[in-house]
Amino acid sequence: MTFYESVKGGQGEILPMEIITAVRGFKDILPPETEKWRHVEETARKVFGAFGFHEIRIPLLEKTELFCRGIGETTDIVEKEMYTFLDRGEESLTLRPEATASVIRAYLEHAVHAAETVTRLFTIGPMFRRERPQKGRYRQFHQIDAEILGPDDPRTDAELILMLIHFLDRLGLAKLNLEINSLGCLECRPAFREAVISFLGSQAEELCGDCRRRLGTNPLRVFDCKVEKCGEIISRAPRLNSFICGDCRTHFEGVQEGLRLFGVPYRLNDQMVRGLDYYTRTTFEVTAEHLGAQNAVVGGGRYDHLVRDLGGPDIPGIGFAIGFERLISMIPESGEDAPQGPLLFIAALGEKAAERAFILGNRLRMNGVHVEMDYAGRSLKSQMKKADRLRCAYALILGEREIQDNKALLRNMRESAQEEVCLDDLENTIMTLAR
Ligand code: ATP
Ligand code: MG
Numbered sequence: 001m002t003f004y005e006s007v008k009g010g011q012g013e014i015l016p017m018e019i020i021t022a023v024r025g026f027k028d029i030l031p032p033e034t035e036k037w038r039h040v041e042e043t044a045r046k047v048f049g050a051f052g053f054h055e056i057r058i059p060l061l062e063k064t065e066l067f068c069r070g071i072g073e074t075t076d077i078v079e080k081e082m083y084t085f086l087d088r089g090e091e092s093l094t095l096r097p098e099a100t101a102s103v104i105r106a107y108l109e110h111a112v113h114a115a116e117t118v119t120r121l122f123t124i125g126p127m128f129r130r131e132r133p134q135k136g137r138y139r140q141f142h143q144i145d146a147e148i149l150g151p152d153d154p155r156t157d158a159e160l161i162l163m164l165i166h167f168l169d170r171l172g173l174a175k176l177n178l179e180i181n182s183l184g185c186l187e188c189r190p191a192f193r194e195a196v197i198s199f200l201g202s203q204a205e206e207l208c209g210d211c212r213r214r215l216g217t218n219p220l221r222v223f224d225c226k227v228e229k230c231g232e233i234i235s236r237a238p239r240l241n242s243f244i245c246g247d248c249r250t251h252f253e254g255v256q257e258g259l260r261l262f263g264v265p266y267r268l269n270d271q272m273v274r275g276l277d278y279y280t281r282t283t284f285e286v287t288a289e290h291l292g293a294q295n296a297v298v299g300g301g302r303y304d305h306l307v308r309d310l311g312g313p314d315i316p317g318i319g320f321a322i323g324f325e326r327l328i329s330m331i332p333e334s335g336e337d338a339p340q341g342p343l344l345f346i347a348a349l350g351e352k353a354a355e356r357a358f359i360l361g362n363r364l365r366m367n368g369v370h371v372e373m374d375y376a377g378r379s380l381k382s383q384m385k386k387a388d389r390l391r392c393a394y395a396l397i398l399g400e401r402e403i404q405d406n407k408a409l410l411r412n413m414r415e416s417a418q419e420e421v422c423l424d425d426l427e428n429t430i431m432t433l434a435r
Contacts, residue, residue, distance in 0.1 A: 025131075025139025036328055040171065041124055044144050047167045051159070053120040053146060058102040060126065064092040070101030070310055072277025074218040081129040083139075095128035098276070099145035100303070100319055101310065107149060108312040118150040124324075136294030142324035149307065152316040154251050157282045157302060158258025160318055164298060165264050168286070173330055176297065179269040180259075180284045181240075182252040185304065188245040189280075193219060195238040203233050223273040239270045248281055255282050278303040282318065288330055297330070298322045341391030343434055346373040346398060347383035353398040360396075360426060369434045387413060394433060396426075 022028060029037060045055070064084050071078050083095040096102055103121055106112075112119055124144045131137055146163070148156055161178070168176060184192060197219045204212055208227040215222070223234055244252070259266055266284075274283045283301030291297070300320025307315040344364065348357035354375050361371045372390055374383075380397065387395040397409040397418075408426060411418040421429050 023139070025133035027138060027140070033328075036331060037324070040144075040324070040328060040331070043170050044122070044124065044167060047163065047170060048120075048122045048146060051120070051163045053122045056103060056106060056121045056123050057125075058096075058099065058106050058123060060096055060128075061093050062096055062102055062105065064094040066101050066105055066310070067094055067097060070104070070278065070306065071098065072218070074214070074221070075277055076221075076224075077129060077276070081131055083128045083130055097127055097129045098321060099123055099125070099127065099143060100147060100276075100278075100306070100321070103145070103147050103319075104149070104307055104310050104312070104317070108307070108310060113149070113307075113313060113315055116150075118148070120146070120148050122146040134294070136291060136323075136326050136329070138325060144322040144324060144327075145319065147317060147319035149315055149317040152251075152302075152304060154254025154282075155258050157255040157318055158262075160300070160320065161255075161259060161266075161284060162262050162264060164286070164300070164320055164322075168298075168327075171327070172332055173288075173327075175288060175290065177287050177289070178264065178266040178284060179272055179287065180255070180266050180282065181269050181272040182244060182248055182255075182281050183273065183279050183283055183301070184240050184244050184248050185280050188243050188248055189240070192238065192240045192243040195243065196220060196222075199237050200233070206233060218277070220273050223271055234271065241270050251281055274299055274301055278306040278309070280304045284320070288326075291326060291330070294326065296323070297326045341393065342370040342372045343393050344369065344371045344430060345383070345387035345390065345392040345395045346371060347380060347387065347395055348373065348375075348398045349380060350377075350400040352400060352403050356398055356403060356423075360430075363427060364430055364434075367431060367434075369430065394430075396430075 064082070067082060068078055073079075077097045082097050084092060087093050103123060107119060107121070122145060124142070126140050126142050128140050130139055133139060146160065148160055161180075165178065183189065197215065200207065200211075200215055200219060200222055204215060206229060207215070207222065208225065208230055211222045211225050211227070211230050214225075222230060223237075225231065225234070256266070269285075272283060272285060273279075274285070279301040281302040281304065284298075285296055285300075286298035287295045288297055289295060298320055300318070302316065302318040304316040305314075307313065307317060346357040346361050348354045354377070357373050358375070361373045364371045372387070372392060374386075378386075380399075384395060392413055395411045395413055397411065402408050403423070406423045407420050408423060409418050410421050410429070
């Protein structure tokens with residue numbers, strides 16, 4: 001552990017000061033892990049770009065009202081998980097727990113819908129939920145979020161899911177399960193809801209406390225309960241499938257047909273309601289069995305009334321959110337993924353050589369060549385050790401004598417061969433190696 005020292009109380013007494021650690025549930029992402037993150041982000045940008053998506057960047061902080069209205073007052077997120085506080089101006093603000101509500105807020109605020117009938121947006125960034133931290137569950141976590149606003153054609157749903165599966169494929173992820181369901185619409189869901197209320201009402205004393213409360217506020221949430229007994233009761237509850245209207249059924253069949261056309265394997269799960277209130281019709285989840293308890297990697301679905309509920313026109317939408325940390329934890333480790341080492345290490349011996357190294361090294365860097373060196377004046381042996389540890393392809397040895405003779409030694413680290421190069425040609429010689 002590192003300690004900062006401070007002089008306390010002017011008495012000359014030096015006390016070690018404890019380091020400040022990150023907040024519980026908030027974690028640092030260090031190199032080389034960050035390289036993996038960048039690879040995932042670049043793959044997302046490439047794949048989503050080909051499907052016509054553009055990146056949007058939205059604030060981390062929003063008015064609390066946005067999430068209460070967007071996600072739903074009686075969802076777990078809004079009831080228990082949000083980081084909400086009054087700012088100094090007494091306004092209630094919230095660190096975003098998800099991105100969809102913010103994307104739509106921006107979409108409406110900038111009247112994007114007036115300029116185009118179909119909008120495809122994606123965003124990548126941190127979300128905040130005050131849950132119990134554990135493996136795969138953090139208080140600050142990251143999502144890759146994609147939304148399509150405008151169309152309600154089932155092909156749009158199939159296309160979005162296809163893009164998602166293709167993206168996961170490109171990352172080399174196997175053994176994933178795609179589950180889909182339809183939650184119906186405002187026409188057919190009320191009757192289903194009534195049937196669920198009456199079924200659950202008859203079993204109320206067996207439900208957990210949370211679910212008994214949900215019965216009065218948001219009965220479909222019971223489907224999401226992780227308590228074993230509730231799960232057992234729910235497995236006997238009425239299914240939306242018996243209530244779904246003709247339009248919703250045709251829509252859902254269209255989505256499945258689109259998936260089948262591309263050979264995307266999926267499983268129907270008529271118990272999946274998803275944790276947010278805004279979903280209508282198609283909903284989906286991608287899970288990975290080997291992730292353990294936190295096995296959901298992606299959640300998504302259609303939200304045909306959210307734009308209107310947030311004060312906009314009647315514009316349908318569909319989107320998904322990928323949990324970045326859970327995704328990253330599944331990406332296979334392979335030697336090829338290891339970041340490449342620097343092209344060159346400059347080992348300088350003596351003040352004159354260090355001056356030369358300073359100039360040459362930084363000129364090469366400005367030309368895009370990855371060069372490492374330091375000015376600590378260490379022995380040749382320890383500098384070469386460092387070049388080796390960093391996995392540099394070449395090392396350039398600059399000693400006082402070499403400089404006097406206007407030359408340097410260029411060592412090929414992999415082949416353990418070295419040659420003399422003239423100082424005047426040095427930059428060109430190295431640039432040729434970089435090509
Ligand atoms: P869970 O059932 O695991 O709580 P959720 O239904 O709350 O998931 P969504 O709101 O659908 O999750 O978010 C989409 C994805 O974001 C999840 O599938 C998951 O991969 C990731 N995610 C959600 N909450 C967290 C968290 N606290 N820490 C890490 N990842 C998370
Ligand atoms: Mg959750």
